Amino acid sequence: MGLRTADQYLKGLRDDRRVRYRGETVEDVVAHPELGLAARHASLDFALAERASHSDLAIRHDGDQPYSAYFQVPRTTDDLAARSALVEAATREGDTLVLLIKEIGTDALFALMRVLERYGLDEGQARVHEFHRHCRDGDLSLAVAQTDVKGDRSKGPSEQADPDLNLRVVETRDEGIVVRGAKSHTSCSPYVDELLVLPSRRMRPGEEDWAVAFAVPVDTPGLTLYAADFLHGDFSSFDRPVSSRHKMIETLTVFDDVLVPWDRVFLHGEAEAGGATALTFVEYHRFTAVSYKLPLLDALVGTAIAVAEANGIGRAGHVRDKLTWLAGYAETARGLIQLAAQRGDEESGIAYPDVFTTNLAKWTFARDIHYAFEVVQDLAGGLLVTGPSAVDWQAPEIRPILEKYLAAAWPAADRMAVMNLARDLTTDLYGGYQAVLALHAEGSLEAEKLQMYRAYDHEPALTYALGLAGLRDTQDDPTA
Ligand SMILES: Cc1cc2nc3c(=O)[nH]c(=O)nc-3n(C[C@H](O)[C@H](O)[C@H](O)COP(=O)(O)OP(=O)(O)OC[C@H]3O[C@@H](n4cnc5c(N)ncnc54)[C@H](O)[C@@H]3O)c2cc1C
Structure with a gap:
């Protein structure tokens, strides 16, 4: 047991x-120039744990x-x-x-632990705990492949023209199960040790072959x-102060008749528990997501203040109004995630965010991300897309012209630094990636609203309103 260094993690990816x-x-x-950059970005996880200033947050002891x-x-x-503070x-x-x-991997493990216990699936439960120990003691990295390619969204797994559009079990053998299908948008899978696979939705009776959860090492035969x-x-x-150094990569993750040994099969053929696993995972993962x-929200607030100051508009009324909205947006997300932890459920042994x-x-967060980007772009002005390239900025004959004409309330060099941030x-590749990540990763806007509707206890508000309307007695309750 022990913690790995960033270097040990990177060496472990050579297989x-x-x-x-x-x-x-x-x-x-x-x-690889691009996958390697993404792997080195991910390796910051190990570097963080090595730093004395972060050990309270990043390290536990057994x-x-x-x-x-x-x-x-x-x-x-x-x-x-x-946990939220660590992720942040x-x-x-x-x-x-x-x-x-x-x-994401530990979100999935906690979800499996909770659901398998609730459904009394003891064998799967024991295997999850064993796998958790294996990952913890080896300080392993994990990706989670939940989202199926799905095919026609109006149809369930068993109704698709091609049954492989949702990952499924195609054979059961003495050694384990054989799975076929593809998962989409799997973050970080090229540069982790283990891939954890979960069902992506509720299954109907008859869809048991699609209700499957397991883990395999990333170099397992048949996985591409x-x-x-x-x-x-x-x-x-x-040009790109953040994304020139940081990158995350997703994959279409194809299982071409992959054999999963029994000790790595956590859930198999239990349609109802499969649906519960899918939902329980997304709650842990949305908590992680917010x-x-x-940090992105704080960066947007700071960048908006900086570009406004650099342009000399920091005192204008409309600017203060926009900055106040932006700060309120960031602090609403922060306050809500703290409240989700505080209101969490401790009863069942494994705490669960509200x-x-x-x-x-x-x-x-997701609903307003595009408006937050708009505020930053609004205050920055058109230089966001018309500014000089790094090549021009460094050219000795061009630089003095740029410094003279691109200066505003701040010198041109400082102004360009915050403009490029x-x-x-908020624009081009990284901004576009963050915008789509915000909207879709961890589930679409509608998925979140559906969960809010299901989880909200409508009764107290209704009873209160009926009381105000003079309909307090149940016999007078028009909704009863
Ligand atoms: C950058 C990024 C990283 C991600 N990382 C991971 C990861 O590591 N692991 C993982 O498993 N997943 C990951 N995801 C996947 C993410 O969870 C999905 O993108 C999300 O669940 C939406 O699924 P989809 O992309 O297939 O879009 P769709 O489900 O096709 O959604 C498109 C639209 O269709 C609507 N819609 C969908 N189905 C229906 C229906 N039946 N009826 C009516 N409307 C419907 C949705 O509400 C939405 O408006 C990632 C996604 C992104 C963008």
Whole structure:
């Protein structure tokens, strides 16, 4: 047992994994210019734990053995709050981009522990606990493949023209199960040790083959990762101060008749428990999600203030109004996620963030992210997309012209630095990636509203209103 260094984590990624990127097979993800950048970004997780200033947040002990705090099973609402603080601090380390190589995997493990216990699925439960110990003691990194490619959204897994559009069990053998299908948008999978697979939705009776949860090492035969190149490019730190150094990569994750040994099969053929696993995971994961959005929100507030000052408009009434909205937006998300922890459920042994408040936090954040970007762009002005490139900025004959004509309330160099930060955070590749990440990752806006509707206790408000209307007695209750 023990903590790994960033270097040990990166060395552990050199195995037989099959990763395809821009038409090529990647022999070594760490040596690859773009996947390697993403892996080094993720390795900040290990670097953070090594730092004495963060040890209280990032390290726990079992006896005298240290382990990564992500693997601590939350028992109390304070544990949930500490987990949120850890996710936020780690994302700050990633300069607004989540690291996500332990956050999402442990969300999935806690969900499986809760659901399998609730359904009395003891064998699966024992295997999850064993797998959790394996990951904790080896300080392993994990990706989670939940979202199926799904096919026609109006149809369930058993109604699709091709049954493989949702990952399913195609054979049961003495050694284990054989699975086929594809999961989409799997973050970080090319540069983690283990891939945890969960069902993505409720299953109907008859859809038992699709109700499956398991984990496999990423170099398992039959598993191929087709990596997205959305953030492709060789950027300068002048143009893109954040995304030239940080990157997260998603994959289309294809299982071509992959054999999963029984000791790695957590759930198999239990339709109802499969649906419960899907939902329980997303609640943990939305709690994680809002925690990891906070550094981006703080960066948006700070960037908006800085571009306004650089342009000399900091005192204008409309600017104060917009900055106040932006600060209120960031603090609403922060306050709601703290409340989701505080209101969490401790009763069942593994603490669980409050469902209504968690979804409200995620929905609030996602619903307004585009307006938050608009505020920053509004205050920054058109230089966001018409400013000089790094090449021009460094050219000795051009630089003096740019310094003369691009100066405003701040000197041109400082003004361009905050303009380019605003550009990186809210426009082109990284800004676009963050906007879609906010809207869709951890579930769409509608998914969050649906959970809010289900979790809200309508009764007290209705009873109160009926009382005010003079209809307090049940016999007079028109809704009864
Ligand atoms: C950057 C990024 C990283 C991600 N990382 C991961 C990851 O690590 N692991 C993972 O498992 N997933 C991951 N996701 C997936 C994420 O959870 C999904 O994007 C999300 O659940 C939405 O699914 P979808 O993209 O298939 O969109 P869709 O489900 O197709 O949604 C598109 C629209 O259709 C609507 N819709 C969908 N179904 C219906 C229906 N039946 N009836 C009416 N309306 C419907 C939705 O509300 C939405 O408005 C990631 C996504 C992104 C963008």
